[in-house]
């Protein structure tokens with residue numbers, strides 16, 4: 235009988251398989267897609283933000299929910315360990331803005347190939363078959379059943395089936411069903427790191443336009459819960475781009491109306507300095523129409539939105555604009571407000587929030603507390619993080635904990 239069956243040849247499963255074969259375990263990975271690592275291959279816009287150089291505290295700070303669960307796994311396999319692991323595997327890495335680590339080649343496919351080759355070279359097997367169920371007797375997992383009805387036995391089974399986002403990559407929530415068959419509870423899978431649909435849609439001209447060097451603040455019931463400098467992209471029905479995706483991670487999809495997004499279009503200037511700048515422009519171009527002067531302050535794509543929100547006629551000569559109207563304009567430029575209406579669907583989400591209830595999983599080993607010999611790793615668990623390489627770090631370090639436990643390190 236083999237030592238280990240891994241269900242899912244994604245980030246967590248492939249990584250776990252390499253660790254296991256290097257420790258001398260006999261391993262079979264079952265992958266239901268025609269190739270392994272389909273999601274891994276599209277991470278980081280095809281460049282794979284594999285981890286972050288941040289220390290354990292930084293990683294914990296970037297975990298959106300249930301960070302405490304990761305404490306042991308991260309202590310056992312830090313971001314520095316991820317970097318050494320992949321460099322030793324022949325994938326040289328580089329660090330970019332925000333401590334984000336990428337392959338030097340800028341190719342996520344290099345990461346997938348390195349993992350796949352390492353498994354095969356060390357004698358591990360990859361079988362392209364869908365797993366349809368677990369073989370369980372007396373609360374002990376004995377193996378898996380594949381879609382062709384065949385039974386496969388192993389001393390240990392690791393579920394690394396991912397979450398429910400980007401289902402075309404193979405993550406369709408099968409792991410939740412397996413978990414439920416042995417009595418686990420599933421925290422409702424919901425989208426995280428996804429565009430935000432807004433109530434206001436007065437940015438039609440700016441659709442697919444990216445605004446850089448702005449500050450986005452997310453407010454819940456008027457209290458700021460997230461704020462960062464960066465970029466947003468206007469999408470058909472709301473806000474996408476890096477900052478909006480991260481902000482979405484803090485939004486409870488079941489109560490979106492509690493949240494507001496405030497964009498500061500001029501984060502380098504406080505209100506007084508911005509007013510001084512506008513006064514100067516109004517003085518220098520006193521006979522010009524408002525829209526022409528405003529164009530000097532904002533990109534043309536968002537000009538119609540700002541004009542409309544200011545309530546000032548586009549052709550009003552700026553020397554006729556009142557102090558009150560100017561104060562309102564400053565307020566709009568510093569606090570461009572959008573009310574959240576919904577989050578885009580889980581199909582578009584970078585990660586799934588929710589998953590296998592962590593109260594039923596041992597954090598040191600990622601082993602089921604309900605079923606012997608059964609482990610859960612990666613996104614199938616109810617833990618998720620912001621962007622920056624942290625979600626892959628979760629996938630790697632949880633798999634590491636499971637393999638460590640199986641080998642009795």
Ligand SMILES: Cc1cc2nc3c(=O)[nH]c(=O)nc-3n(C[C@H](O)[C@H](O)[C@H](O)COP(=O)(O)OP(=O)(O)OC[C@H]3O[C@@H](n4cnc5c(N)ncnc54)[C@H](O)[C@@H]3O)c2cc1C
Nearest residue numbers: 242244245246266277278283365396404612613623625626
């Ligand atoms: C567009 C995009 C970009 C991203 N970029 C980044 C990034 O740059 N950095 C980062 O840290 N995170 C990123 N993420 C998140 C990251 O990719 C995931 O968190 C990570 O891949 C989760 O790993 P996993 O192994 O748990 O699941 P997955 O990588 O989803 O792998 C699960 C595997 O299990 C297989 N499977 C499922 N059910 C079965 C079954 N019944 N039988 C057999 N096989 C099965 C699936 O086909 C799949 O191959 C990104 C996600 C997306 C969608």
